[in-house]
Amino acid sequence: MTQSTLPQELIESIIDELGHEDDTEALKQCSLVSRAFVYQSQRYLFRAIDLDRRLPRKKYYQRFHRLIGTRPHIGEHVRELRLGDNGEDDFDGSDVSWISSTKTLPHSLQLLPRLESFSLTFNSELTPWKSLPADLRSSIGRLFRLPTLHTVALEFITAFPPQLLMSLGQMRTLSLSCVEVDPMAPLPADTEYMQSRWGMALENLFLRGTSPATISVIASALGSATSPTLRRLTVTPTFESGFSDAIGELIKQSGENLKTFEWLPSIHFASSAGPIYLASLPHLRSLRFAVSFRRTHANGPFPEVLRLLGQLSHEPNSIESIIIDCHCVRVGDKIATEWRPLDKVLSKPAFDALKQIRVRLSTSTTSAMERHKFTLAFQDLLPMLQSKGTEISVMTLADIPAWCE
Known part of the structure; x- marks a missing residue:
C-alpha cells in the first residue's frame, strides 16, 4: 500500500463526505487507496456494527471478535453495537443461546471503549438475566457505565435487576421491549442514596410490552431526580392489570416537561389508556x-x-x-x-x-x-x-x- 501525496486535510474532507452519505462501497474502495486513507475510512466503516441483521448471527460475531482481537484500534471506532440472539430461523441444531454460550463476548465488549449506543435483543423467547454467564453480566454492567454511552435498547429479558435498570436513567435514550424486572430483588428506599448514585439524564423513553413492575422502577428513578429530564414518552401497552396505572404514575413522577407523548397500541386489539391524564x-x-x-x-x-x-x-x-x-x-x-x-x-x-x-x-x-x-x-x-x-x-x-x- 502506497503513501498518498494528497494533503491530509483533503483526504479527511473526502472521507467525511462519503461517511455522511453512508456510501459504504466507496469507503471500502478508499481504504485500499493508500495508508493515509485507511484510518479515516475505518472511522466510518466500523462506526455501526449490527450483529442482529445477518445470519447466522454467531458466525458474524466470531468474525468481528477475531477482527478487533487482532486490530484493537478498530474497537475504538465502534459507536453503535447491536447484539441479537438466535431467532427461530437461526438455530444451529441446538437450543443454546449463542450470546450465553460464547465465552469471548465479555472480552469483545471491553474492546469498545467509545460506544455510544448499545442494543441487546433475545429474538426467540424471553431470557432470564441470571441465565447469562456472570462475567458477561459484569461486562454489560461495565459497558452501561461508559461515559460515552447514551442510548440503550433491551428486548425480551426477564428477572432484570431493578438497581441496574435504575442506573440506566443516566442514558439519554432508553428502549425496553418485553423487559421484566426481578420481582424478588429489593429497591433502594433512600431517595438521597438514589440521587447520589444515579444522576438522571433520561430524555427519551420507549416502552413496548413492558411489565407494570418495570415501569414502576423507572417511575421511582424519575421521581428521585432533582430536576425533570424526560421529554418524550412512547408507549405500546400490554393487557396486564395495572399497566395504565403504572404509566400514569410514571407521567406524574417524570415532571411537567414532557413534550411528546405517543400511544401506540396493538392494531389487533383495542386498548384502554385507563387513568393516563395528559392535561397535567x-x-x-x-x-x-x-x-x-x-x-x-x-x-x-x-x-x-x-x-x-x-x-x-x-x-x-x-x-x-x-x-x-x-x-x-x-x-x-x-x-x-x-x-x-x-x-x-x-x-x-x-x-x-x-x-x-x-x-x-x-x-x-x-x-x-x-x-x-x-x-x-x-x-x-x-x-x-x-x-x-x-x-x-x-x-x-x-x-x-x-x-x-
Whole structure:
C-alpha cells in the first residue's frame, strides 16, 4: 500500500463526505487507496456494527471478535453495537443461546471503549438475566457505565435487576421491549442514596410490552431526580392489570416537561389508556397515535384517542403537531362518521396552537387500492380543521414502526 501525496486535510474532507452519505462501497474502495486513507475510512466503516441483521448471527460475531482481537484500534471506532440472539430461523441444531454460550463476548465488549449506543435483543423467547454467564453480566454492567454511552435498547429479558435498570436513567435514550424486572430483588428506599448514585439524564423513553413492575422502577428513578429530564414518552401497552396505572404514575413522577407523548397500541386489539391524564403536562407539544380500522374494533378506531384529546380540550394547550398512524384502513359509508368526532374535538379553541396533522398509511396493513381510495376521500373528512387553516397531510409509509421511530 502506497503513501498518498494528497494533503491530509483533503483526504479527511473526502472521507467525511462519503461517511455522511453512508456510501459504504466507496469507503471500502478508499481504504485500499493508500495508508493515509485507511484510518479515516475505518472511522466510518466500523462506526455501526449490527450483529442482529445477518445470519447466522454467531458466525458474524466470531468474525468481528477475531477482527478487533487482532486490530484493537478498530474497537475504538465502534459507536453503535447491536447484539441479537438466535431467532427461530437461526438455530444451529441446538437450543443454546449463542450470546450465553460464547465465552469471548465479555472480552469483545471491553474492546469498545467509545460506544455510544448499545442494543441487546433475545429474538426467540424471553431470557432470564441470571441465565447469562456472570462475567458477561459484569461486562454489560461495565459497558452501561461508559461515559460515552447514551442510548440503550433491551428486548425480551426477564428477572432484570431493578438497581441496574435504575442506573440506566443516566442514558439519554432508553428502549425496553418485553423487559421484566426481578420481582424478588429489593429497591433502594433512600431517595438521597438514589440521587447520589444515579444522576438522571433520561430524555427519551420507549416502552413496548413492558411489565407494570418495570415501569414502576423507572417511575421511582424519575421521581428521585432533582430536576425533570424526560421529554418524550412512547408507549405500546400490554393487557396486564395495572399497566395504565403504572404509566400514569410514571407521567406524574417524570415532571411537567414532557413534550411528546405517543400511544401506540396493538392494531389487533383495542386498548384502554385507563387513568393516563395528559392535561397535567403543560409543555406537551406533539402527540402520536396508532389506530386500527379493523372491523373487530366495535367502537371504531378513535375512542381512546378522543378520550385523551378530550382531557386537553377544556383549557388552552400547546399541542402543535399530531401524527396518526393508520392501519387496516378501509373506505366505506361510515368513513365520515368515524372521523367527524376527531374533527370536532380538534377544532375547539383549546387546540388553537395546532399547526399540523399528519395521517400516515401503512403499506403492510392496507392495500394500495384502499390507500388510494382513502386519500381521495380524506380531503373532505376534517372540514372544521381545514377552515381553521391547520395543515393536514396524508402520506404512505412502507413500514410504520410500532415504536421507537
